[in-house]
């Protein structure tokens with residue numbers, strides 16, 4: 001008899017406990033992954049490199065690179081020698097994504113539905129982060145670069161699990177946009193308004209902090225300083241990696257770049273260096289070079305074989321700031337639950353452990369790192385049991401040769417409005433941002449209105465990656481594939497109610 005293939009639409013999941021997301025179980029792949037991990041002398045280091053607003057298609061390994069005027073040879077090489085995820089998902093915008101990565105929980109559970117801006121209150125306080133749990137398990141934890149998960153004391157990185165932080169607490173544009181006469185002439189050329197904004201209670205400096213300590217201001221982020229940040233932050237991470245080579249503890253580096261969030265002012269060494277000669281593209285080239293430098297430091301210090309490297313973006317391209325914006329072949333952009341808002345690059349590289357040369361379309365969410373990192377750190381028992389964890393352990397998917405994703409459903413939330421669910425190549429949509437041709441380009445994901453469909457829509461993401469042709473009337477039998485997943489998801493909020501910290505409006 002022919003062995004039946006695993007089909008994510010028809011296969012059943014298992015749920016290990018009421019507070020854990022159901023997942024596909026592959027006993028043989030699980031055993032192989034465990035054997036691979038147990039064969040190692042020590043637990044691995046983790047280097048997570050999170051770009052800001054970089055599009056799914058920007059890198060050469062995703063079809064961009066040279067084709068869109070910004071070659072990315074370093075990232076392309078890691079993708080060739082590692083695993084390239086084509087269905088890697090963030091949340092629709094920065095803070096929700098980063099907090100989901102940190103907590104393994106959807107925005108409706110950690111409560112950060114949109115980014116806090118210009119000193120707004122609210123952040124990660126009360127959540128349990130992967131950094132905290134890895135720290136408890138004996139890891140040295142370092143955060144570098146953009147934070148943007150709350151500026152309040154209890155939400156700052158040194159108070160939610162990181163031993164050290166060097167970066168800024170908010171988001172790039174907030175430090176410089178009002179200083180640039182091109183964007184804000186009415187402020188720059190007005191003494192009254194300049195004083196007015198300078199006196200507003202939001203941070204204007206990048207900072208340093210050590211575990212449990214107070215934030216120290218390092219330098220005010222003027223435009224010339226901003227252009228040097230990614231280079232400075234790279235050097236800080238390189239120094240951390242070099243220091244760790246002499247320490248008998250595993251480590252977790254959470255390196256978040258400034259680029260390519262608008263507005264981009266590339267480092268002087270990279271200004272005009274991309275074939276496109278555009279600041280956004282120059283910044284992509286600079287970020288690729290930074291990836292090369294970090295990898296080289298791991299190699300030079302003998303730690304490359306012992307380190308899981310992951311490269312991603314926190315959301316899709318920001319199209320409201322075109323042409324300072326990214327490339328994605330999908331519909332719409334950052335802020336939306338169309339694929340353009342949430343489908344992000346995902347390159348997993350671990351020499352000797354992740355099989356080289358694999359591109360896979362298995363569904364992977366940034367949520368999944370929480371249980372996956374606990375697993376590789378041997379700390380699964382530390383998983384909180386007083387709250388719902390939306391991530392699933394993807395260790396067997398990442399370490400297996402041709403292995404399948406452990407995730408069956410991907411749930412899309414537009415603020416507090418449930419938007420869609422994906423299973424296999426199908427995505428059923430109940431609500432979205434404006435259904436207008438313009439949401440593909442300018443005006444982008446943040447500008448649209450939330451619309452709920454009278455009847456749900458169904459998109460086949462293989463035939464229709466731009467989500468332009470609802471297939472529902474033709475494909476009604478597929479409803480069955482989604483009913484169980486939707487029911488399970490909505491019921492989970494009964495025992496584990498939603499939380500609202502920032503942005504409670506759908």
Ligand code: CA
Pocket residue numbers: 052053093094261314315
């Ligand atoms: Ca972002």
